[in-house]
Amino acid sequence: MRMSAEERRESVVRAAMIEFARGGYRGTSTEAIARRVGVSQPYLFRLFPGKQAIFEAAAERCVEETWRVFDEASAGLTGEAAAEAMSGAYMGLVEDRDQLMMQMQLYVSVSAARAAGEEEIGESARRLWEGLFDRVRIRIGGDMKDATRFFAYGMLINTLVALGYPQDHRMWTGFDGCEGAE
Amino acid sequence: MRMSAEERRESVVRAAMIEFARGGYRGTSTEAIARRVGVSQPYLFRLFPGKQAIFEAAAERCVEETWRVFDEASAGLTGEAAAEAMSGAYMGLVEDRDQLMMQMQLYVSVSAARAAGEEEIGESARRLWEGLFDRVRIRIGGDMKDATRFFAYGMLINTLVALGYPQDHRMWTGFDGCEGAE
DNA sequence: GTAGATAGTGATTGGCCACTAACTTGAGGG
């Protein structure tokens, strides 16, 4: 039960990824996160300065994990082969909605923060995006257009998952045989 | 000042599109919408049964407007030419963030509603999506893969706009010369 | 001009939620 603060923070980040993925930033209460962790709600504020900090940690972790998935799937590969391997791995993520939805929540939350005048959040989110984008780009050969195409199909996948299309729906048929494209 | 209920509803929908686009569903107060309309907050509940109904009306309008933009841009064209025309038109929308962000808010809000067990919302959102998707698909020749590619690049555009990339940023260079791809 | 309908407001409320403060519990070392 009793853990070090560092271990607790880790489990808070994991719980936050799930809750924020499902409810969005405003739609997720710190109470819900605490309940999932199995800890009292006020204790979260000992571990993090505020709700926003929890969200940022979850967002960063989400992007890291996405890269980890890409990296493992494409280990030792380059170019077209790497792109195909990563595409397949991303398709596998469709199974656990939470990972993909947390990404979406990051994007729209950044947009809301920017609309509210908090531009620093936008900057840190763009750093995360570019970090992932460039690592993928290098892995598949360095071409900007190839990387753009890769991420374009990725964003469409996120959208179809958000809308709740099952994997055997016709909306997914446009991906078949779309070689190299996610 | 004084308008018919129908005219008021119309202006509420317009205001709601802007506010929801910037704040998301949970992050937008009915007070903010009412203020933008220039009407008292309680009056919104005379015009609509609740906040959710306002959001749904705004979402539907948003998709309609997107099709209108595509339709006008590609009038009289088909196939590749139509795709290019619509791509250009969508790129033009990057200027007014609100239209694109309202789309994103629709997708993540549906996801949240689904996570909360309200599946009917998902169904109506999928109807909107498929309506737009199929109209575009027909216009560009009927091929599923072409339509999928078109929307993939569209979703990436939405993401880059959400993250706040200016149009001259390197993140947009992968679109150049990507013929037919949005 | 007045009666009925339609447009619109002010005051309020009950619930939720991020965050704070003050207190309690428990493990390890001297």
Add this chain to the structure above:
DNA sequence: CCCTCAAGTTAGTGGCCAATCACTATCTAC
């Protein structure tokens, strides 16, 4: 054994917000 310090809790607060209710103002038709 008890002291200390970190882990964790209970109770509470102030602010916000969707929704309701009772009311006022304005238009239209006769």
